[in-house]
Amino acid sequence: MFDLTGKTALVTGASGGIGAEIARVLHGAGAMVALSGTRLEPLERLVAELGGRAHVLACNLSDVAEVEGLVKRAAEAMGSVDVLVNNAGITRDGLMMRMSDDDWQSVIDVNLTATFRLCRAAVRGMMKARWGRIVNISSVVGTTGNGGQVNYAASKAGMVGMSKSLAVEVASRGITVNCVAPGFIETAMTEKLNDTQRAAILGNVPAGRMGTPPEIAAAVLYLASSEAGYVTGATLHVNGGMAMI
């Protein structure tokens, strides 16, 4: 089950906790992977850890030209891009009344617009191949909302609507487009929380703990697999029950 031997996957944000684990799991299932990110050192360490079938592609997702070229570079490195995982994301938290245009725009640019551009570029090759998997990493706050994150929540909800619409457009070509929406996961992003914040969050999580990157990666692997070919336009929530939607 869930064998990706012979498939190629591009993972953005692969230097982060969740992205690195997604890359490991897809690679472990047999895929060749291209790891994209801004910090080269962790990417190169990950490639060394994986051994073969792995490439590093430096890319700053707030740079339009770099985004436009990324899928092409990945296809040159791997021969194709069969699976695209848009995992990269940033936060610039703050209450709306005090949020600058720049904090709004940069989050929308990286989380939503770069995802749009990468999907648009990747879908061309997938259409020709009559097979493709796009997995966009959204967030529980895209559905529930979260104070201090109007920009982030809007970008993650935008991803869901975009994914569903693209799913309709390309379904007849064997391409699926889905989202995975993590809840609170143990990563650098949630490490910033203090003990009080952490306790308050966990009080709303029936599972009573934070999720782990492997639990997100497993959901991505499922949606990337051939077995999930009839699942499209879906959002798979992985949140310990904190929002049952």
Add this chain to the structure above:
Amino acid sequence: MSDIADRVKKIVVEHLGVEEDKVTETASFIDDLGADSLDTVELVMAFEEEFGIEIPDDAAETIQTFGDAVKFITEAA
């Protein structure tokens, strides 16, 4: 037949998986050759790639038949 027409026909045959003799001057991609809206977008993109031209959306809408495509590309290339 011109070189352009040959190249256009090759793309249409390969992409839509139709017999070459079905691709006549007046053959409509959608009505006669079984293309859907996504196919027509793919065809236009394939023409752009093959001939190194840009086909704007409003022009793409007027390309309904094989003959339309050859005429447009001949003028644009």
